[in-house]
Amino acid sequence: MALLLCPSPLTRAAVWGDLPGLLEDVAVPDPTTDDTPPYAARWIAACAQLAATLEPGPMVLVGHSGAGPLLPRLGAALHAGGRAVTAYVFLDASLPRQRPGDRLDLLATEDEAWTDELRQHLEGGGRFPEWTAADLADGVPDDATRAALIEAIRPRGLDFFTESLPTSGDGEPGGWPDAPVGYLLTSATYESRARIARSRGWPVVEHAAGHFASLTDPAGTATALEALLDRLRHP
Numbered sequence: 161m162a163l164l165l166c167p168s169p170l171t172r173a174a175v176w177g178d179l180p181g182l183l184e185d186v187a188v189p190d191p192t193t194d195d196t197p198p199y200a201a202r203w204i205a206a207c208a209q210l211a212a213t214l215e216p217g218p219m220v221l222v223g224h225s226g227a228g229p230l231l232p233r234l235g236a237a238l239h240a241g242g243r244a245v246t247a248y249v250f251l252d253a254s255l256p257r258q259r260p261g262d263r264l265d266l267l268a269t270e271d272e273a274w275t276d277e278l279r280q281h282l283e284g285g286g287r288f289p290e291w292t293a294a295d296l297a298d299g300v301p302d303d304a305t306r307a308a309l310i311e312a313i314r315p316r317g318l319d320f321f322t323e324s325l326p327t328s329g330d331g332e333p334g335g336w337p338d339a340p341v342g343y344l345l346t347s348a349t350y351e352s353r354a355r356i357a358r359s360r361g362w363p364v365v366e367h368a369a370g371h372f373a374s375l376t377d378p379a380g381t382a383t384a385l386e387a388l389l390d391r392l393r394h395p
Contacts, residue, residue, distance in 0.1 A: 161246060162187060162219045164211055166234070167312075168226035168253075169194060169203050169320075170289055174312040175224065177305070177375040182382035187214055199320050200230055208237040218246040220389065225371070228253030228353075229266060232328040232336040239338070247339050247392045249385070252346045252371050255353050256328030256336070263321040270352060278321075287315035299347075299370045309372060340392045344384055346373035363391040 162185045167173050173190035180186045191206035211219060219238065223231045228250045235245040257266055268275040278288060291313060293306055300306040328336045343357035343364045349371060354364050367384035369377035 161185065162214055162217060164189065164207065164219055164221050166207055166221060166223045166227040166231070167191075168224055169199060169230075170226050170314050170316060171224075171309075172312040172314060174308060175372065175375065177308070177372075178378040179374040179381055179385075182378055183385070187211065197319065197323060199316075199323050200233070200325060204230055204234050204237055207234050208241060211238055211243055212241055216243075218244045220247040220249060220392075221245055222249040222251055222385070223253050224251045224374070225253050226263075229256045229263075229325050229328075232256050233326045235336065235338065245339050247389070248337060248341045249344060249388060249392075250341070250353070250357070251344045251385070252350045252373065253343075253353070254350075255356060257325050258328055260324060260327060262324055266325065267321075282318040282321055285317075287317050288321070289313050290315050300372055300376055302376070305375050309375060340395065342388045342392050344381075344388050346381065346384075347371040363388060363395070365391070 163183060165176050165180060165186060165188045167175050173188045176188055180188050187210060189207040189210040191203045193206050194202035221231050221235055231248050235248065238245050254266055264275055264279055282288065291310060293310065296306050296309060300309055341362045343354050343362055345351065345354040345364060345366045346369050357364050365384050365388040367373060367380055369380055373381040
């Protein structure tokens with residue numbers, strides 16, 4: 161069973177750090193063709209294209225951060241291509257939207273005040289994320305790791321954040337989820353999403369290593385991910 165480790169559209173694949181090397185049968189897409197609209201569709205297509213090159217067999221989709229809302233549509237794309245998706249894992253990730261909206265709408269459900277500030281920044285011509293070493297010092301204390309993370313970020317402008325996101329089809333007949341779903345919580349920022357996961361009956365594993373746990377503690381994150389996958393295989 162292959163793992164497809166999908167980075168957020170706001171980062172490159174390097175955000176996974178050493179984690180892929182600690183897991184078996186792993187593929188890591190690194191979309192670069194999603195720098196123009198439609199952003200979400202291009203990201204999904206790039207990830208699906210990599211999956212199509214792998215040996216046939218079942219696949220688990222693992223999405224970090226902003227990749228989360230796109231996992232259901234990616235799963236649908238893989239199913240359409242004849243690839244079986246046997247589980248979905250949200251790793252400190254936002255959850256798919258059940259109603260139409262854009263990325264700012266989604267962020268507002270998580271932190272309305274911060275989203276208002278972000279909207280003003282973007283409307284003024286700014287981009288996000290534009291983190292500096294000082295911004296990341298607390299969460300990523302190692303200098304080399306922090307530099308690698310800064311290199312991996314992909315700042316986006318207003319049109320990216322106001323693009324409509326695909327809905328999940330959650331709760332619709334024949335809709336998503338079409339396979340078991342689990343949540344790996346690594347930072348306090350995403351606790352509200354983990355609570356929603358628990359309310360839906362999804363298994364949740366906690367590993368307090370920060371939002372970029374795959375960079376700061378790849379070994380511990382690999383262990384936590386494998387524990388969650390075991391719970392998904394043997395509910």
